[in-house]
Amino acid sequence: MSKEKFTKKILCIGAGYVGGPTMAMIAARCPQYKVTVVDINEEKIKAWESDELPIFEPGLLEVVKEARGRNLFFSTELENNIKESEIIFVSVNTPTKTFGEGAGKSADLQYWEKCARDIRSAAESDKIIVEKSTLPVKTAIAMERILNENEKGLKFEVVSNPEFLAEGTAVKDLENPDRVLIGSKETESGLNARNEIVEIFANWIPHDRLITSNLMSAELSKLVANSFLAQRISSINSISALCEKVDANVSEVSRAIGKDSRIGNKFLHASVGFGGSCFKKDILNLVYLCETFGLYEVAAYWESIVKMNEYQETRFVQTINKALFNTVTNKRIALFGFAFKANTSDTRESPAFYITKKLMEEKAHVVISDPKAIKNAKVDLKDFNNKIEYEIDPYKAAHHAHAIAIITEWELYKELDYEKIYSNMERPAFIFDGRNILDHQKLFEIGFNVYPIGKPHLIHFNES
Numbered sequence: 001m002s003k004e005k006f007t008k009k010i011l012c013i014g015a016g017y018v019g020g021p022t023m024a025m026i027a028a029r030c031p032q033y034k035v036t037v038v039d040i041n042e043e044k045i046k047a048w049e050s051d052e053l054p055i056f057e058p059g060l061l062e063v064v065k066e067a068r069g070r071n072l073f074f075s076t077e078l079e080n081n082i083k084e085s086e087i088i089f090v091s092v093n094t095p096t097k098t099f100g101e102g103a104g105k106s107a108d109l110q111y112w113e114k115c116a117r118d119i120r121s122a123a124e125s126d127k128i129i130v131e132k133s134t135l136p137v138k139t140a141i142a143m144e145r146i147l148n149e150n151e152k153g154l155k156f157e158v159v160s161n162p163e164f165l166a167e168g169t170a171v172k173d174l175e176n177p178d179r180v181l182i183g184s185k186e187t188e189s190g191l192n193a194r195n196e197i198v199e200i201f202a203n204w205i206p207h208d209r210l211i212t213s214n215l216m217s218a219e220l221s222k223l224v225a226n227s228f229l230a231q232r233i234s235s236i237n238s239i240s241a242l243c244e245k246v247d248a249n250v251s252e253v254s255r256a257i258g259k260d261s262r263i264g265n266k267f268l269h270a271s272v273g274f275g276g277s278c279f280k281k282d283i284l285n286l287v288y289l290c291e292t293f294g295l296y297e298v299a300a301y302w303e304s305i306v307k308m309n310e311y312q313e314t315r316f317v318q319t320i321n322k323a324l325f326n327t328v329t330n331k332r333i334a335l336f337g338f339a340f341k342a343n344t345s346d347t348r349e350s351p352a353f354y355i356t357k358k359l360m361e362e363k364a365h366v367v368i369s370d371p372k373a374i375k376n377a378k379v380d381l382k383d384f385n386n387k388i389e390y391e392i393d394p395y396k397a398a399h400h401a402h403a404i405a406i407i408t409e410w411e412l413y414k415e416l417d418y419e420k421i422y423s424n425m426e427r428p429a430f431i432f433d434g435r436n437i438l439d440h441q442k443l444f445e446i447g448f449n450v451y452p453i454g455k456p457h458l459i460h461f462n463e464s
Contacts, residue, residue, distance in 0.1 A: 006034040006071065008200070011085035013115055015039035015048055015074065017055055017170075017277070017346060018132055018163045019091030024064045025174040027072035029204040036073045036081050048074040056345040056372045059171040082122035087196065089161070090115050090143075091132040102288050112139070116146045123154055128193045131160045131219070140183075140215045157193035159184045160215050162222030167276060168343030175204070179211050183218025223289070226282040227302055232267035233274045234308035240270035240454025241315060250454025251436065270454040272355070272407060272434030273312040275340030277348040280306055313351050316405075317358040319451055320432055323459075324403060328364040332426070334397040335366060337408020338380075339373035347376040351434070352407040360384050369397035371410060395421060403430035409437050422446050428460065 010026065012019045015037045027035040039045055047054040049068070053061055064072065075081060082088065092111045112133060119129065129147065131140055140158040147156035160183040165173045180201045184194035198210050213221070240250040250270040258265030274280075283306050290299035321328055340350035347353065352368070359366050367389040368377050374390050381388055391397040394413070398404055398421045406413055414437055422429055431443055432451045440450045444458035451457050 006032065008033040008087060009085045010035045010087045010089065010200070011081050012037045012089040012091055012132070013039075013078070013119075014091035014093070014133070015041070015044050015054070016091065016093065017167065018165065019089065020048060020053075020055065021057060021060055021063075021165070021170045021174060022091070022132065022163065023089070024060065024067060024072060025171070026200060027067035027070075028063050030200065031067070031071050033200070034071050034073070035067070036075055036085070038075050038078050038081050040076060040078075042076050045074045045076050056343075057168070057170045058343055063171060078118060079122040082119055083124050085127065086125075087128045087130065087200075088119060089130045089132050093133070104284065112143070113146065116143050119156075120147050120150050120154075123150075123156075124152070126155045127157075128196055129156055129158045130197060131158065132163055138216065138219070140219060155189070157184070157189055158215070159190075159193050159197050160218035161197055162218060164222070164225060167346050168341055177205065177209060179209050180205055181211050181213065181218050181221055183213045183215045186214055223282045223286045226278050227286050227305065229267050230274055230279040230283055230309070231302075231305050233269075233271070233279075234305045234312075236268045236270050237273065237312045237453075238308055240312075243454040244456075247456050248454075249456070253454075270436060271312075271409075272316045272453065273309045273351040275348070275350040275352075276346065280309070280349050310354075313354045314358075316351075316432070316434055316453075317355055320359070320403065320405065320430075321362065323430055323432070323449065323451055323457075328359060328362045328402075330363065330365060331402040332365045332367060332400055333359060334394070334401040334404045335368050336370075336394055336397070336404060336406045336413050337373075337410055338368050338370040338377040339408050339410075342409045342411065345372040345376055347373050347380050350380075350407075352377070353380055355405070355407065356381060356384070356388070360387065365389070367391055367397045367401065369394045370408065371412060373408075395424075399424045400426055401429075402426045403432060405432040406434050406437060409435040413437065418443055418448070419446050422448060 010033055012023045019037055023035050023037045026033065037048065044054045051061060053064065092115050129143065140160050144156060144158045162181055164177065182194055182197050184190040194212055198212065201210055236250065236254055239253060243250040243253060254268040254270065257263055258268050283302055287299045287303045324331060335352055335356065338347055338350060338352040340346055340348065356366055368374065369391050370377060371392065374392055378385060378390060394416060428449055429447060430449045430451065433440065434453060436452050440452055440458055443450045449459040
């Protein structure tokens with residue numbers, strides 16, 4: 001299909017974890033559209049054009065290769081691509097503010113606003129702008145005001161299309177999503193713009209999964225969805241602390257309550273805590289929104305979910321310190337996993353970062369092993385890089401270690417030869433299973449002192 005025969009020209013500004021995979025899937029499923037992804041980071045764009053993509057997602061490279069060069073293109077050229085496109089997805093970074101009003105809670109919108117002004121400056125025709133970034137409620141209205149305050153007589157319609165991807169399964173989520181949410185103003189032009197976006201996804205997604213709403217509902221739904229998921233994790237993690245005190249088994253509790261059809265069994269797996277770019281950021285965004293409208297009790301309720309997550313991370317480090325005879329100073333501790341979850345290289349808000357930082361403050365000798373995230377871990381921990389050891393081979397990481405801590409639920413950690421690992425560790429040897437993925441009884445029989453989450457400890461001596 002020649003470039004002249006493309007029925008739509010779609011641009012995505014931002015080539016990150018959302019923009020890149022989403023556009024790759026649209027291009028793969030819609031060869032009639034020209035899809036271009038633009039980012040100011042030249043190194044990232046070169047990576048998207050290679051076989052070493054800037055992010056790791058199972059199956060993503062195959063999807064990119066299917067469309068790349070045919071109707072999927074990557075570029076650092078913003079202005080001309082804005083002029084050429086009819087639909088622009090905005091997928092720029094919206095980190096939590098670290099300064100000024102709302103610091104620590106509200107979203108930093110400077111990149112989003114710059115993007116809106118760049119679009120307004122370069123555009124020479126009417127366009128549909130699609131919010132993909134997670135943004136505060138009513139941001140679409142602000143964006144529309146900025147865009148339509150132009151002297152060219154151009155009309156921009158802003159549509160909200162929040163992403164609900166789970167890292168590690170992003171390709172599957174894009175191929176077969178639970179739902180795609182598309183919100184717009186409920187004016188004639190707003191509904192027409194909404195239908196244009198529905199038409200894109202209808203190329204491979206059944207219509208009953210294409211949900212439409214007004215703008216505010218779409219923006220708020222994204223924040224609420226992630227907050228509800230995080231709430232379930234913090235809820236079961238709070239119970240894991242109690243289980244350890246009363247010799248209950250959190251997995252048995254979780255299975256019992258999950259059989260209740262009103263509750264369900266999703267996101268009830270106790271762990272060292274949740275991470276990722278979305279959960280904490282979106283909850284704090286929701287908290288700030290509630291505070292802005294004077295809903296302080298509502299804000300406090302949602303903020304408690306973040307506090308419980310922080311407590312779980314703190315508790316994990318305290319367990320390690322206490323078990324290792326109240327000192328980890330100069331002890332080699334191997335962290336198995338640094339990515340915030342399995343099947344991704346993303347380390348944003350990973351519990352491993354907090355745990356590493358706390359262990360380093362106690363002057364431990366920390367060794368980090370991860371099959372995909374070591375490069376990002378080195379960036380995250382640059383202040384400690386001269387003191388932290390990085391070793392992709394878990395056997396080497398655990399050599400002469402006093403303890404192993406499972407931080408990420410990578411499948412490979414279930415399959416390791418722990419007898420071999422134990423034979424090369426310092427004694428007594430400890431395993432702290434922050435994901436409850438190992439066979440604890442077998443480890444105990446090998447000789448390990450085993451500390452799961454929310455389950456009785458299996459140890460070879462009396463705990464004080």
